[in-house]
Each structure stands twice: as C-alpha cells, then as structure tokens.
Amino acid sequence: MEELLDILNGLKPGVDFENEKNLIEDRILDSLDVMNLTVELNDEFDIEITPLDILPENFKSVEAMYALITRLQDEG
C-alpha cells in the first residue's frame, strides 16, 4: 500500500490519492497516466497488468488498484 502511494505521488504530485475515489471519471488520471502507472506497477510488484485489466473500475481509487495488484499477485 505504501509503495503504491509512493508511486502514485511520484507520478502525479499534488493529487490527494487517499481521498479521491473517481480518478478516471473525474479525469484526474488520463490514459497516459494509466499507462505510465501500469508500467511502474508491473515493474514494482512483478505482476502483469494486461490491456484487459485496464478498466475504469480497476483504477478509480487507491483501494481498487491495490485490489488489482493483490489479485494478480495471487494468480501468479
């Protein structure tokens, strides 16, 4: 969770990731941000986020992203 927040803040400083729950719909993160984020997350957590996983519901909040990461780690 900590590392995730670090990455997010490094990518887009100034955004209150703890409280924002509609990052995609409110246009806080665009497809470029999602792409950069995905690349970093894949690297950091040794998972493989595919285009199939790039859905608004998986990236709309920190909790959603954390759930995605955990799921992909379990699937191995």
Added chain:
Amino acid sequence: MKKQMKVKGWILDLSKIIVFLTICVVILRCLSPIFVPKNNNKDSGIKNENARGFYAEDPHTVDVLFVGNSDLYSAMNPLQLWKEHGYTSYVCAEPQQNVFGAYYMLKEVLTCQKPQLVVLEVDELFSTKEASDVDEAINNALKYTFPLFEYHSRWKDLKIEDFNDDGQFYNTRMKSKGYLYHSNVEPNNEGFTYMEKNRKKSITYSNKTYLKKFIELAHENDAEVLLVWYPSSTTGSNGRSETLESLAKELNVPYIDFNVNQYDTGFDWSTDTRDGGNHLNYSGATKMTKFIGEYLKENYQLIDHRENPEYDQWNTDYEVFMKENKLAY
C-alpha cells in the same frame, strides 16, 4: 387478455402515426402553393424555364412534343420544323433530365396541350445504379405531388404575391420553343469510334418501368410515341444501341438511332458538335431536324398549319429567331 391489450396498443400506435402523417400531408398541400413560382420564367423561380415555355403557347396548339435531356435541346429546332413542314412542336428538354422527370414533364404538358405525337430522347435511359433510380423515382413523385419539395429554396425569394390565392399565371413565351442555339464548333476527332466502347448497356428496372408508364400515359391521351437517340460520343455504344433496339421492339414503338445510322443527313463529327461530341451545334441540329421533319411527314398524319392565320405567331417567332442569331432566311 394480455394479447388483447397488446393489439389495442398496436392499433393506438398505428393510428397515432397515421394521424401524424396525415397532418403532415395536409400542411404540405397548404404550403406548396405558396412556394410554387407564379410565372414560368427564371426570375419567378421556375425550374428550367426553357422547357416550360409551352405554358404560354395557345392551348392545344402544339402537335408534336419532344422530351429529353440536354442532347435534345441541342439537336432539335421546332422553328425549322415549322418552316419546312408547318408542324407545331415544342422541345421540353432539361439538362440531366431522367426518365422520371420526363414522365412528370409529360403530365405537366398534358394539362394544357394535346400533342398527337410524343418523341422521347432515349439518352437519359442509361443510369448507374438501381438504388439511385428508385430514389429518383420517389424524389420526382414527391416533387410532383408536393411542389414544396421542388421549390422549397424559394424561401429566400418569397413575396406578398406568393401568399395570395391568385394561382399561377404562366405567360412567359420561349420564342425558340425550347431549342438552345449554339453555333460554335469543337470537333469530335474520334468520329464514331466511341461505339466500340464497353459502356454499361443494361437499363435498370426502375427506368424501364417508367418508360412504360411514359408510353402508356401518351397512349391514354391519344398520342403516339417515337423514340430517338441523337449522336452522342459521351454515351453511345453498340451494346446500348442493341439494348434500345430490342426494347423498342418489345414495347412496339418506332425507334430512330442516329448513332448507328445517319440516314444521309450529311452529319459530320468535325462540324456538327459544339463540345467535342457531347452536344450538337446549330449545323448538326439543322441536319437532324430536317430528317425528323421528313420522317414525320412520311409516317404520321400531322397537319401543316402554315396557311392557318391563327398560327401566324409562329412565322413571327421564326423571323425573330433567325434575325437574333444572324441567320439567312
């Protein structure tokens, strides 16, 4: 019970749709007279004023009616026909006319004229797609039934008179009776070689249907029908001539094809066209009209009105035409 409700629902929906459409039809009928031009000249907004001068001819005086596209108004001179044989004729030709336009044009003419013979220039029978032709059929039918579709762009020119209920007063005369004079020469150096070209030779079902309707309409009004194809390097081909030949036979209508046979008229591609083979010029029109005149004399019982004082206006028109175009007579 449920099915009963459903059927009731359909009937209600259907009636709503029918009532809605009926209201639209009524409004179309009411608005159309406002937009229809009040005179048959260009300033009043009429379409193709050249083709609509027949309105101003005395009723029931035009004996031969020619209908077709721009090839026709370049190749047929009614005043020459008058001079040589005393037959009264009019050329109702519109640029890019199609057979649907021809059919409704004939209807228009029949409201005030009673020709004995109707001649159709068949160049317009060749089109590209069946779907476009069906669309054109609908388009022309709509425009004829509700002139609003034809003249809606007059919204920019509407005047108080348009809202009065005086009706149309078509009195603009076209002295050259629908013929458009051109004397310039631009030769067609390839002559009749265009006949070898492989042009689409079938006639769409829609076109054929309306050709039959056209002929029927003429027959119902005691007019005979004659088909003609003037020389046209942009559209002629042997395949097409064959198609027309058999179609004419099937419909039992005489057919003159100048692309195939020039009948010793002296027609010459180097002197008789004004744009390299698409349209004829005055020289070509003279030869074509001469032949048509003789053909009509031999095959039809048309009246020579030259001695009839009631037709004296035609003599005046002839003189004005020749003077205006600086022709010897």
Added chain:
Amino acid sequence: MGYTTYVYLTLFLGITFLLYTVFPKKYKWTVLLGASYLYYVAASRLWLIVFILMTSITVYIGAIWIDNINELFQCVKKVLDREQKKAFKEKLLWQKKMVVGLMLLINLGTLAFLKYYNFFAEVLNIAIFDHFYASIPALKLFLPLGISFYTLQAISYVIDVYRGKYKADRCFGRVALFLAFFPTIVEGPIARYDQVAQQLYEGHSYNYVNLTQGAQLILWGMFKKLVIADRANMLVNHVFDDYLNYSGLSVVIAIVFYTIQLYTEFSGCMDIVRGSAQIFSINLPENFKQPFFSKSINEFWQRWHMTLGSWLRDYVFYSVSLSSFFKKFNRYAREHFNEYFAKLLPATTALFFVWICNGLWHGASIKYVMYGMYYYIIMVIGMFMEPVFNKIMNSLHIKKEAKCFKLFQILRTVLIVNIGMLIFRADTLSSAWHMFFSCFHNFQFDWSIVGNLGIDIQDVYAIILGTIVVFVVGIIKEKGIHIRETVANWNIVFRWTFYIISLFIVIIFGAYGRGYDIASLIYAQF
C-alpha cells in the same frame, strides 16, 4: 443509397422494420443480416462483397482457432508438471500470436494494400526509384465500402478473444452481422463485439418509444446535415477550390465554416445511424460528446470520433506500451535519462504510433500523416511544458478553476482544432500553408464579403442560426438532460407541433435539390 436519401429513409428502413417486426424472435436477426448485405450491394458494387465476406470468414475462424488453443491448454495442463506447463503455455502463446498475426496480415494487409499501395509507391518512387529511372506503377484499385471501419471492428474482435476478454463466437451469422450491420458500415461508429453483437442477434419486439425516438434522432441528424452541413459545404468549396484568390477574413470564415460542416455532417450522420438502429431497439455507441466544449486537445480527442479514439487506445496504445519490447525501453530510459524525461519518453513514443495511425487512417497521403503529427506535436509540447505552464500560471495568480480561464482553454482548443481542420480540408500541405498565412494578409473586419463567398447572405444566416441551435442543444446535453425524453413528456399538442415544425424546417431550409450541390459524405470515402 446514402443515409439521407428517400429510398433509404422510407423504402429500405420501412420494409426492413416491417419484416423485423413480423418475423419470429429467433429469426429477426436474419432480417438485419439480409438487409445489411442488400444495403451493401445497393450502395456499392456486387463483387466488392467478396472482401467483407473474406474478413468475416477469416476472423470467425481465427477466433475459434484461438479458443481451441486455449481449450487444448486447459485439457492438457492437468497432466503436466510445473516446468512442462510453463513451456507448453509459452509454446501455445506463440501459436496464438501467430494466429493473430495471420488475421492482421490478411485483413489489415488487404486494407493497407487497397488503400495505401499507391501512396507508398509514390513515396518510394520519389525517394528511391526515380533516381534510377525506374518506378513502381500506380494501380487502379477499388476501395470496398466501409473497409476502414469493418476491418477495425474485425481486428478488435480477434484481439479481444486473444486477450481472453470473451470466448469466440461459434455462430457465423452473428459475426457476419456484427461486421456488416448497415447503419455502421459506411461511417461507423466502430463498435465492439461485446457492446453490440448480442443486441443485434437477440431480436427485439416492437417498441413504440424506440421507434418514435429513433425517428426523432434521425430527424435531428437530417437537420444538422441538410440545413447546416450541406449549405456550409458550398461556401467552403467555393473558397478552398479557388484559394489563391482569397485572403483575410474570407479564408478565416471558410475554415470556421468547414469545421462547422465537418462536425454537423459527421455527427448528423451518426445521429441518423444511431436513430436507425434505435428503431430496432439497438443501442450503438456514441461518437461525439460536445467536442467543442473541450478544454484541451487531449480532451477534444476523447469527445470527437470517440470510437476511433478508444480503438486506437485499446489496440494500438496499450498494445504498444505494455509490450515486452516497451518494458525494456522503459527500463533503459529510466537508467540513462533523468527522471522527468524517463517518465515522458515511453508515453510520447507510444503516442507517436497512435497518431501516425490516426493520420494514416484518415487518408493515404502525406497531408493526413501531417494532420496526425500536428496534433501529436501539440500534445507532446503540452506534456513536456506542463510544469513550466504551471509555474507561469502560479506566478500570474491564475486559478485553474476560474471561469475565465476555462473559457480561455475552450477558445484555445477551438483555435487549435480549426487549424487542424485547415490541414484536413486543404488540397495539399502547401495549400494549407498558403491559406494559413493568407488569413493574416488583407485582414479586415469587412463582414460584407460574406455575401460573396458562393452562397447568398440568407444562406449564411441560416448556417449561423443552425449552428446556434446546435450550440444550445450541446449545452443542454452537457448538463445531462435527455432531450427526446423530455419532449416526450410534454402534452401532445405541444410536442406534435414541435415535431412538425422541426420536420418542415428540414424540408424548407434543407440545402438539397434545386440550387444546391449534393454534398457527399466526407467520411464515406474511407
């Protein structure tokens, strides 16, 4: 048989609707399939059907093949140990990639050949062969109707199956209908299989609300196309076809009117198409979301031609940026460049591919490639300069939320888009260049010239009035209000009067028939 012709609106839609209503639910989809192929033949040439059939068949087989490979894995993996499983999985993955590659080769290859052969031949000739007094000959090639659209739909289907988004469809009819559906075949929208295929297949019973609201949507589209777009077309052609003789305000007006024309024509066509589908209770995706209220170019391309944008995002952008090659590139960038650069470099590289594709998709010429590059460069500059802009705004004490600033952003976007439209419409890059500078030449606020640009002054007023109507409707929609539903709740006298007046506005003020040239659909040449 264009979407605004009588034959389509009355005969074709009418008969298809009647048959669809009368057929039993299980077979209603066959009416749509038959109508779609009939439409294809009527609107195009009979023999060109071969291409869409080929795409349908190859993609149908390809998807099933991929599914079979997956199934094979599922069966076999139980008897393998961990090492063998991994190796087998890799081998099968490679096989699946080959199938996708084959699909792309056949379908994208056909599109590429028919559409771009002459363009690439010319480029190669100029670059290489002319120097050797040789040349690749140009070919006279036919472009099958809708190939740029149905090919993208087909590719998205295969790639989705490859990615495991859904299973392959074993029903060929459904796949064929998905690709050939007559409302989408000419200009899109580029629909996804999971959005639309089941809707097309399941057969919907007659629904009065959808029938009438679909018809109303069609009427709205007709208004935009016939009253505004076809009218503006005349002025635009008048100036652009003769651009050397115009300068100053005339050119600016022509460019702005072209933007208006393209928007009202394309979105109007989309309305007619979506309305046509709604009559059958089928919901097609939207392509436009009030694009001219965008505050940035980024946002603009998320509101303009949305289905193309999302297709490029899902199948080019993500495919490129999440590929293993890109992973390595990313790592390299992180190690060798400073942090700021390293973050932006992969993104901008991936974007490059997206914009090359966008440009090329629109046309086979340098001009269209430059059109794509124009937007690419603007976006990249925006991305790199973001921190600088932020600093400037902070020092000037400009708030991002301020209304004036938002207005500034919108106007700035409109300006950038209009310049893009100039490139899109001009004959060549050099004419676009010339026209851009001629705007500043002889510029005077002499509005009287507006009557000399090919149409009467009343027609100009009609365009302006029409645009204002579209603008107001845009504002209403931006607020989330569903207009057709709102009107449906009015009392019958008011709403019927509204419908009838709207219908007659289209009939009387439409720029069709006598005195108006017929404007062909701009996007239909793709």
